[in-house]
Amino acid sequence: MSIDLTTHFGGLKLNSPVIVGACPLTAEEQSHVAIASAGAGAIVLPSLFQEQVLLWSERNGHVFSESDSQLLERSKRVPSDTLSHSAESYLDLVHRSSVQSSIPIIASLNGECAGHWLDFASKLQEAGAAAIEVNFHLPPPTEYAGPREAEDTMVDLVAQIDAAISIPLFLKLDRYYTSPSHLAHRLLSGAQGLVLFGRAPDVDICLDSFQLKTNWELTHAGAIVQSLGTIMRIHSYCPAMPLCACGGIGTPGDIIRVLLAGADIAMVTSAVYREGPDVIRTLVDGLRMFMDKHHITSMRELELKRPLEFGSDDQRQEYIKSLSARREVNEVFHEVNAIHGDRWGHPTQN
Secondary structure, eight states, X not given: OOOBOOEEETTEEESSSEEEOSSGGGGOHHHHHHHHHTTOSEEEEEEEEHHHHHHHHHHTTOOOOHHHHHHHHHHXXXXXXXXXXXXXXXXXXXXXXXXXXXXXXXXXXXXXXXXXXXXXXXXXXXXXXXXXXXXXXXXXXXXSSSHHHHHHHHHHHHHHHHHHOSSOEEEEEOSOOSOHHHHHHHGGGTOSEEEEOOOOOEEEEOTTTXXXXXXXXXXXXXXXXXXXXXXXXXXXXXXXXXXXEESSOOSHHHHHHHHHHTOSEEEEOHHHHHHOTHHHHHHHHHHHHHHHHTTOOBHHHHHTTOOOOOXXXXXXXXXXXXXXXXXXXXXXXXXXXXXXXXXXXXXXXX
16 A cells, blocks of 8 residues: 655645754754655755854944844853854855755744844745744743733734744744743744743752752653643644644654644654664554554544543542552552663653
8 A cells, every 4th residue: 555654834844744843963964865865855954043143243344223232242141162162163054954954944943032133034945944933031030021911922023033034933832831822822823833942050059059950851752742732732722723732742643642632743853862863763663553453544643533521520530540549569569660762762760
């Protein structure tokens, strides 16, 4: 049976619904061939940070507003060895990758919801990016009156960026908004797709030095199940918004679940770090086998198999049932002593 995995996401036509997310690995141009050959639909380049764009603007003699000047001063305090490449070299990377790659190359911008540094999006389009992913960080709560003002700022900025470019604009959201379903509807005015969900490092406290530290670990396969309910609700409320699922996708089952929940594509990052680009082939082959087993020949047919969202009464009953069920001691013990793997696949005991 012939199976067509062609997928459309926010104006992009992709060979498959599996794409590789922004990470240092995608800066290695030699890996692009392996990623494409394994069956990925697109590649997101590593993020270009606000600090790098502001330094580029200063070198090019741009006039700064007061707020941009403050951001620039903060940018200069970031150690130079922290920033792996300049804005100029990033543009070169976008250009070379877009010319050489057989699949779409998506550029990535990462920074605060403030300033004219986002004007750089037009430069990324000129360099050849097929689309742009933007990862916003909200300023501290002291800098805005409330959550509505923070969302208003983001919605306005997305619309401004979209007006300045003609390629698709995707926005990566974190999971902590009050009502991401309503926010998705508001973002239809500027974003051609949402990436759900961005992830920040965990904050920890060192008990010896009394200092803050951050922990950044690869996500475990299967962790995406924590997002399925929210993805389903967003898709149900705002079906016009294309969705990309990310965060803990590492098996064919994970891919199938997010597509059935309402996502159009699945973004894989940690699994590629653990197993290399060949894991993409495993994911795509697993999706094909599932579709063949259920006599599904296209992504559109798979979408028609999506289950309906829980009704409010059903969801409440499942919630009560889950919290009321007694857990057996041996079941809890098994979870506590679960074996996990490190980034190379070596088993580690928690």
